[in-house]
Amino acid sequence: MSNGERISSSFESRPSADTNDGIRTTGYGKQAEVDLAYFYPTSVLVTAPEIIFFWVARMVMAGFEFMGEIPFRNVYIHGTVRDIEGRKMSKSLGNIIDPSEIIREYGSDALRFSLVSLTSTGQDVYLSKERFEQGRNFANKIWNASRFITLNLEPVNARFDLCQFYGQKDPGIINKWILSRFYSALKDVNKYLDSFNFNEAANSLYAFFWHEFCDWYLELIKPDIKNVDNQVVMYKILEKFLRIMHPVMPFVTEEIWQRFPHDSLPIMTCPWPHLQEQIIDVKSEHKMQFIFEVIAAIRNMRSEIEIPGQEKIEARIFIKDKAKSELLSFMSLHIQNLARLSQLTIDEDYHPLKGQFVRVLKEMHLVIPLAGIVDIEAQKKKIDAKIKNAEADIKTKKTTLGNLDFIKRAPSEIVEKEKDKLNELIVTLKKLKAVKNGLQ
Secondary structure, eight states, X not given: OOHHHHHHHHHHTSOOOEEETTEEEOXXXXXXXXXHHHHSSOSEEEEOGGXXXXXXXXXXXXXXXXXXXXXXXXXXXXXXXXXXXSOBOOTTTTOOOOHHHHHHHHOHHHHHHHHHHHOOTTOOEEEOGGGGHHHHHHHHHHHHHHHHHHHHOOGGGGSSOHHHHHHHXXXXXXXXXXXXXXXXXXXXXHHHHHTTOHHHHHHHHHXXXXXXXXXXXXXXXXXXXXXXXXXXXXXXXXHHHHHHHTTTSHXXXXXXXXXXXXXXXXXXXXXXXXXXXXXXXXXXXXHHHHHHHHHHHXXXXXXXXXXXXXXXXXXXXXXXXXXXXXXXXXXXXXXXXXXXXXXXXEESOOOOOSSEEEEEETTEEEEEEOTTTOOHHHHHHHHHHHHHHHHHHHHHHHHHHTOHHHHHHSOHHHHHHHHHHHHHHHHHHHHHHHHHHHBO
């Protein structure tokens, strides 16, 4: 008997379907009916755009015809994977990326995260091996931050219930801020997942963990990391973050999870963190954002006049807003620590003086006294030379882009790169002039 005959025979001998509450059962027994009720209908079909008519539409029609019910409620259409030049990846072109090679070089979590973070809804993915470096770096960041936290954690502080802890005492503005940012990020992630914007969810988690939790929060609490409030908050945020991150990066999150002081249940059996709206504190977020802007501005000022990163210097802030002045005073030790300052003075009235570097930030004057630190005249000469070079480069780029023959003959991507370089030079020139004007 041929294969075709076997198939025909199997269909002819199949028991006829019975109808039960509008859904036709298989007639193959109770367990089959239980399995079918569990698996049909499903919720989401993930597919490529080219088979919408040839396969997806027919699945819908067949579902109505044979089961009396639609087979799925949502269809997620993913993009086509292309190489960095925009060509569809295929073996015949020889431009495919072997996932096993990526796993060996970067790790499976890096592969998963990079693909998720790059794939926006319905858009094609332009892939190269270098695109997986972000996932690898993120996995390393999660591992190193988790190791730092577990090494400094007193196990007893991992037993607190966060909601009870938060309701019983004021954890301080820094902890209120990071808890608010975590639940704001969780709220965004839930929204993105509900709308199938997986890349937005992944990138929100990346931005929160790397730029807010690691770059700011852990650095802020590091001098006082044994404080109970800090211990509870840093641990609770980490373990909740790992639960959210687990579906995307299952291996590194499970490995870290098993090192926690708990009953060692697999992370995949743990529930998704609940959104605690009452912990979202917009006022604390705005206050801390103001502090971060001040720290970043002082750091930039140091860099612009080439003060070595490890050298501690004096800074002064002049501000009339009383509430912000009090906030700056309250956070002054943290500002000194993160901006590498030996002394921070906060005053109301600014008076221009020679021998200082001044930057205006919103309603504030940020001042770095330069006596004994920087030779102002030598620094001005350096900046003048940089301004002269930038102006010359801008003139050259404008001449090139003003040449109609170049615009017509050059590939469009080359023209766009030249335009981008011109815009970068204009921004650089503006910054150099601002630095020069700030040197008094």
